Amino acid sequence: MVTDDYAIEMLGITKTFPGIIANDNITLRVKTNEIHALLGENGAGKSTLMSVLFGAYSADSGIIKIHGQAVQIKDPNVATELGIGMVHQHFKLVHNYTVTENIVLGKEPRRSLFARTVNDQKINPKKGNFSIVSLGSAEKKVKSLSDRYGLSVDPKAKIEDITVGMQQRVEILKTLYSDSDIIIFDEPTAVLTPQEIDELMQIILRLKKEGKTIILITHKLKEIKKVADRCSVLRRGKYIGTVNVQDESEEDLATMMVGRPVSFEIEKQKANLGRKMLEVNDLCVNDSLGAEKVKNCSFYVQSGEILGIAGIDGNGQSELLQALSGLTTPESGEILLDGKLINKMSIRERIEDGLGYIPEDRQKYGLVSGMTIAENCVLKDFYGNKYSGKLGTLNFSHMKSNSDALIEQFDIRSGQGSETLAGSLSGGNQQKVIVAREISLSPAVLLVAQPTRGLDVGAIEYIRKRIVEERDKGRAILLISFELDEIMNLCDRIATISKGTIVGTFKAGEVSANEIGLMMAGVKARKEEADEKKA
Amino acid sequence: MSSETVNIPFVRLAKRESMDPRKVWAIRIGSIVIAILLGMLPMFITGNNPFKAYQIIISGALGKPIYIKQTIKIAIPLLGCALAIAPCFKMRFWNIGAEGQITAGAIAASYFALNWYDKVPSFVLLAIMFIAATIAGGIWGLIPAFFKAKWNTNETLFTLMMNYIIIGIVSWLQGGPWEGRKGSQIIPMFNDSARLPVVFGIHCGWIIVLVLVILMHIYMNYTKHGYEIAVIGDSENTARYAGMNVGRIMMRTMFLSGGICGIIGFIVVTGANHTLYNGVANGVGFTSITVAWLSQLNAFAMILISIMLAILTKGSNTLQTKLKVPASISDIVIGILLFCMLSCEFFINYKLIFRPRKTEIKEASV
Numbered sequence: 044m045v046t047d048d049y050a051i052e053m054l055g056i057t058k059t060f061p062g063i064i065a066n067d068n069i070t071l072r073v074k075t076n077e078i079h080a081l082l083g084e085n086g087a088g089k090s091t092l093m094s095v096l097f098g099a100y101s102a103d104s105g106i107i108k109i110h111g112q113a114v115q116i117k118d119p120n121v122a123t124e125l126g127i128g129m130v131h132q133h134f135k136l137v138h139n140y141t142v143t144e145n146i147v148l149g150k151e152p153r154r155s156l157f158a159r160t161v162n163d164q165k166i167n168p169k170k171g172n173f174s175i176v177s178l179g180s181a182e183k184k185v186k187s188l189s190d191r192y193g194l195s196v197d198p199k200a201k202i203e204d205i206t207v208g209m210q211q212r213v214e215i216l217k218t219l220y221s222d223s224d225i226i227i228f229d230e231p232t233a234v235l236t237p238q239e240i241d242e243l244m245q246i247i248l249r250l251k252k253e254g255k256t257i258i259l260i261t262h263k264l265k266e267i268k269k270v271a272d273r274c275s276v277l278r279r280g281k282y283i284g285t286v287n288v289q290d291e292s293e294e295d296l297a298t299m300m301v302g303r304p305v306s307f308e309i310e311k312q313k314a315n316l317g318r319k320m321l322e323v324n325d326l327c328v329n330d331s332l333g334a335e336k337v338k339n340c341s342f343y344v345q346s347g348e349i350l351g352i353a354g355i356d357g358n359g360q361s362e363l364l365q366a367l368s369g370l371t372t373p374e375s376g377e378i379l380l381d382g383k384l385i386n387k388m389s390i391r392e393r394i395e396d397g398l399g400y401i402p403e404d405r406q407k408y409g410l411v412s413g414m415t416i417a418e419n420c421v422l423k424d425f426y427g428n429k430y431s432g433k434l435g436t437l438n439f440s441h442m443k444s445n446s447d448a449l450i451e452q453f454d455i456r457s458g459q460g461s462e463t464l465a466g467s468l469s470g471g472n473q474q475k476v477i478v479a480r481e482i483s484l485s486p487a488v489l490l491v492a493q494p495t496r497g498l499d500v501g502a503i504e505y506i507r508k509r510i511v512e513e514r515d516k517g518r519a520i521l522l523i524s525f526e527l528d529e530i531m532n533l534c535d536r537i538a539t540i541s542k543g544t545i546v547g548t549f550k551a552g553e554v555s556a557n558e559i560g561l562m563m564a565g566v567k568a569r570k571e572e573a574d575e576k577k578a
Numbered sequence: 579m580s581s582e583t584v585n586i587p588f589v590r591l592a593k594r595e596s597m598d599p600r601k602v603w604a605i606r607i608g609s610i611v612i613a614i615l616l617g618m619l620p621m622f623i624t625g626n627n628p629f630k631a632y633q634i635i636i637s638g639a640l641g642k643p644i645y646i647k648q649t650i651k652i653a654i655p656l657l658g659c660a661l662a663i664a665p666c667f668k669m670r671f672w673n674i675g676a677e678g679q680i681t682a683g684a685i686a687a688s689y690f691a692l693n694w695y696d697k698v699p700s701f702v703l704l705a706i707m708f709i710a711a712t713i714a715g716g717i718w719g720l721i722p723a724f725f726k727a728k729w730n731t732n733e734t735l736f737t738l739m740m741n742y743i744i745i746g747i748v749s750w751l752q753g754g755p756w757e758g759r760k761g762s763q764i765i766p767m768f769n770d771s772a773r774l775p776v777v778f779g780i781h782c783g784w785i786i787v788l789v790l791v792i793l794m795h796i797y798m799n800y801t802k803h804g805y806e807i808a809v810i811g812d813s814e815n816t817a818r819y820a821g822m823n824v825g826r827i828m829m830r831t832m833f834l835s836g837g838i839c840g841i842i843g844f845i846v847v848t849g850a851n852h853t854l855y856n857g858v859a860n861g862v863g864f865t866s867i868t869v870a871w872l873s874q875l876n877a878f879a880m881i882l883i884s885i886m887l888a889i890l891t892k893g894s895n896t897l898q899t900k901l902k903v904p905a906s907i908s909d910i911v912i913g914i915l916l917f918c919m920l921s922c923e924f925f926i927n928y929k930l931i932f933r934p935r936k937t938e939i940k941e942a943s944v
Contacts, residue, residue: 118592118931370818391821400819408819413812418805422820426802436800 049111050075050225050256051096051127056105058091060467063458065091066102069282071275073225075110078247078257080267080288082300083277084499086456086469089260092277093227097129098122109225128218132230132497134210138203142196142213143182146220151176181220188219193249208239215246226250227258232266233497236355237527237560244270262300262499264293276300301501309507312515314535317346319382320519321367321488326376328362328543336362337543340376344488344519349510351522351534352545354563359543360523361403364492367521368400369393381487394423399486401477403493403523405470409477412466416457417446419465420480449479454505471502478506488519495529507533527556527563539563591928602926609922613915620910626901631911638896639889645896647780651850653888655680655842658787659866660873660880661794662838665831668798668875669811673832675722675737676839677863678744679715681856683840684847685748686714688765688854691772691847692756700771707772708844715840716833718744723832727825741863748856756854765854774849781849788881790838795877807831839863868916871923890915 051073058066066088073079083089094100096107098116107114109125116122122129136145153176185198194212202210211231218226228247232240247257247270259271267274267288274291276283276299283299297305321344328337337359344350354360365371367378369390378385385393402408410419421430421442430445432438446461455475457463465476474494481489491510495503510533514520524530530537531551538548539562546562618628639649659676666673687707694703722736751757751765758766774781798804806827810817817824842862847854869887873879894908 368819389821389823390818391823394821402819407813407815409816411809411812411816414808418808422809422816425805431802432800435802436796437802437805439800 048075049073050109051258052106052108052111053092053096054106054108056092056095056107057103058088058095058100059103061458064280066095067280067282069105069277069280071282072285073256073258074273076251076254076256077272078251078259078270080259080261080271080274081277082262082264082267082274082296084262084279084300084471084501086279086471087277087300087499088280089277090229093129093229093258093260096122097127097227123221123223126222126224127227128221128223128225129227130211130214130218130229130231132233134214136202136210136213138201140202141198142200142202142205142216143178143185143198145202145213146185146217147176147178147181150221151178152181153177185216185220188216192219192246192253194246206239208235208242211235211239211243212246215250224254225256225258227260229260230262230497231259232261232263236525240266264296264500267296268293278302297500300499301504305500305504309504309511309532311511311533314349314514315347315517317517317519319343320346320380321521322377322379322382323367324377324379326363326366326378327374328359328366328371329374330362331371335374335543337366337373340540340543340545342538342545342548344521346487346519347514347517348535349514349520349522349533351524351530351537352540353524353527353530353537353559354540356525358540358563360492360540362543363540364400364403364490364523367490368398368402394484394486397485397487399481399484399489401474401481401489401491401494403496405473405477410465410473413464415446415462415464416450416455416468416476417442417461419476420446420449420483422480423484445483449476449483453479453509455479471498474498474502474506478509482509482513486518488521489513490521490523492523493525494522495524495526527559530559531556589930589932592931594927594929597926605922605926606919609918609925613918616918617911617914620907620914621903624903624907626903631897631901631903634897634900635890635893637893638900639893643779645892649885649888649892650780650784652891653884654783654787654849655846655860655862656866656869656887657880657884658783658790658842658845659839659862660869660884661787661790661877662835662842663866664794664870664875664877664880665798665804665807666835667870669807669828669831670814671723671726671828671832672734673719673722673737673835674734674864674867675719675740676835676866677859677861678737678741679718679836679839680843680846680859680863681741681744681748682718682836683711683715683843684854684858685744685751685843686710686840687844687847688756688768691768692766695769695772703771704774704848707848708841711840711844712837713840715843716837719832719834719836719839720829723829727828745856745859748854748858752855768848768852772848773852774845781845783845783849786841786845790841791877791881794838798875798877803827803830868920872919874923887916 049072051071053069053071056066056069057064069088069092071081071092081089081092091100095102096116098118098121101117107116109127114125116125137148140148182198185196189196189198194216196209196212196216202213215226231243235243244266247259251257259267261267271288273285274288274296275285276296278300286299294304323343324341326337326340327335330336340359340363342350352360362371366373369388373386380393380396380398383396385396388396406412411422417439424430425437430438430441443461449455450457450460453475455472457468457472465473468476478494494506494510498506507529510520510522522530522534534551536548536550537554537559538545539559540546541563614632621628621631638645640646659680662679663673663676687710690703690707690710694706698706718740722731722733722740725731725736726733753763756765758764774783776782777785798807806817806822809820809822810824810827814824843858846858851858865887869880869883873883890912894912897903897908898905
């Protein structure tokens with residue numbers, strides 16, 4: 044049961060980075076055995092606060108108490124000793140190791156080569172460097188933990204062979220294995236499918252039932268409403284308040300987080316359709332290993348509409364995007380940009396012909412993290428006359444005024460304005476830089492991949508609005524997203540992709556989320572095959 | 579967690595968040611102090627007075643005007659070559675073939691020095707040699723970049739192997755077609771018209787490299803090419819996404835880098851050696867990597883670092899003759915000094931965390 048004891052008290056925590064106060068006198072009190080949500084936009088200071096708790100950063104000032112005792116958490120090992128475990132957003136797993144090997148990594152149960160085992164008690168367990176790792180007992184422990192918390196993880200499976208959802212459970216098992224009684228989940232649902240999210244919520248409730256204290260870092264309000272007891276809100280590095288989740292609606296929480304009322308439904312006017320700007324016919328694309336990832340894919344996007352491609356991650360979306368943007372060459376088929384065949388055109392020619400692309404992996408593709416916002420904003424048109432100085436030099440003052448305007452226009456929050464390094468921005472602001480750059484080039488066709496992945500409500504609302512604005516300006520927009528909500532919300536037409544093939548295209552509103560979900564999973568396609576066989 | 583399974587290492591590394599610039603300089607100066615102290619060890623072991631040794635190094639490099647000139651002569655190719663490889667390293671294209679590119683430039687320059695010296699006036703000859711050396715060095719740099727762009731070959735191995743090929747070619751020229759007196763294995767000295775003019779007592783190569791410093795600084799920091807190089811160095815994927823032709827930029831940059839190395843080859847044969855032999859690059863292509871790293875690819879810092887290295891080189895030569903220490907000992911001293919200075923960058927980026935004492939862990943977990 045939730046008691047009135049506090050498992051964690053973080054009092055007056057302040058942490059500054061150059062140009063930014065990440066945490067400004069923040070207080071967080073988590074009761075023993077509650078599920079406590081930590082809510083805030085990207086860059087609000089949630090991750091910094093948790094890094095302070097986990098010992099990755101040291102606070103400039105403030106006190107941390109664990110179960111009422113003031114403690115100094117100098118590094119993550121101390122946090123582990125104190126029973127704090129963290130399930131990171133980006134898993135820290137070795138892919139070719141088994142589940143058990145990953146869990147015991149760094150604390151391997153050892154047996155001396157020369158030691159005897161008497162009644163399961165090891166004699167001289169840590170004798171010198173001539174000890175060998177013995178996994179038998181660890182496997183048993185992992186199995187029993189997995190059973191106890193209903194995780195159904197196979198201790199002997201290799202990480203590379205199990206799903207993302209399972210990998211996350213391995214991370215949970217890691218914390219359980221080190222006897223953590225406080226478990227921090229950092230944006231745990233960002234990488235999961237809808238079904239996996241439901242399962243995770245059940246697991247979190249189970250953990251609570253077994254007496255664990257949970258901190259859930261998230262900006263997904265639905266999840267908070269579903270499982271959390273209380274919720275603390277941070278905004279721009281400041282502590283806003285702590286509320287009982289039951290007493291608040293999703294809208295209330297969103298307002299607390301963003302500082303103003305937020306709309307979830309995007310208001311859209313009727314699509315004002317023009318000609319087909321992007322047309323894809325019988326496209327086949329292989330991945331780098333030669334496996335066919337996109338098969339006979341056909342669709343088109345008209346100007347003034349948003350076509351959404353709904354599908355589960357790994358069904359050819361990435362390869363499709365790479366072929367459209369020019370990063371790979373398709374095996375066969377046609378890509379027509381405003382009626383012109385662009386299969387063999389270079390990336391730069393496509394950009395000049397009006398193809399914009401907001402990539403799915405903003406760190407890997409969209410941005411140069413070691414460069415300033417000003418430099419990132421001209422990534423695609425730096426070579427043009429607009430930014431030319433004398434003798435092939437760049438005109439830095441034009442670059443700066445360009446990015447100053449975009450920062451203003453797109454509400455990009457940065458420590459040092461145009462001079463801020465892109466890598467130091469929060470995820471939401473990084474995405475805004477990319478969106479600003481792509482939109483500022485006024486592309487006729489805009490490819491948008493996972494535009495709001497990992498972003499907070501405020502940023503999501505903003506970016507979706509901008510996408511709809513571009514549609515209203517008569518751009519043809521192709522949206523690829525794994526979040527069905529986003530597709531249902533934004534798109535005028537929806538195509539579902541499964542195993543690299545478009546399995547159906549519908550007008551928005553003609554089809555339910557459930558039906559699309561089934562098609563995404565390939566269930567419907569399979570059914571058709573079965574029908575064919577019967578016939 | 580049960581204590582028997584915990585195994586905290588005695589010391590481990592962690593990336594630093596950020597650092598006070600004053601502290602950064604304290605570490606750099608500290609590393610030089612440690613370097614100087616450690617450098618005394620080999621002196622002690624060989625029974626020499628280390629203070630006297632250092633004094634000889636300094637006076638041997640800077641004690642007389644003629645020594646200073648010799649030191650600067652050593653610094654010129656180091657500086658020029660560091661400038662040449664800077665854009666490659668910025669692009670994360672590991673060009674360790676500067677040695678070969680210098681040699682290629684030297685060969686091209688020597689061809690005209692040996693064959694055209696009586697056909698054109700001196701300054702025309704030097705101009706032709708300069709251009710020929712630039713193109714030859716550039717092509718020698720372009721080859722590995724072409725293969726990298728087309729078939730993604732490993733540029734580190736490729737550029738390294740290219741060194742041995744071109745040095746082999748010089749050996750063949752020395753003993754074959756360009757050999758002076760039969761059996762001498764030596765290429766004849768250049769005619770006076772193929773020698774660089776002397777300005778303030780030193781061949782005018784120093785003016786060329788100082789101009790290159792300014793040009794390279796502008797090229798790397800203010801031009802569109804420099805921007806492209808920086809983007810590729812940070813994220814090749816992003817560069818491709820942004821429509822840059824990465825392969826072409828690599829080839830262009832390597833042509834430039836090799837071309838500058840070629841110029842250095844030209845300077846060395848026309849200014850310092852006045853002939854060509856297979857050791858023309860003399861390890862400059864490798865030592866300049868140290869210069870480039872130590873100066874963190876900053877063109878102006880390279881001036882200081884290359885002079886510093888030249889002082890060490892010249893000074894340790896004097897050390898050999900004055901204290902009769904073997905050449906290997908002074909090489910060891912230089913090695914120790916460089917090692918300390920290079921490793922200080924590591925301590926600026928990373929910190930060491932020592933295992934806390936048992937009692938501290940217990941206190942914390944109460």
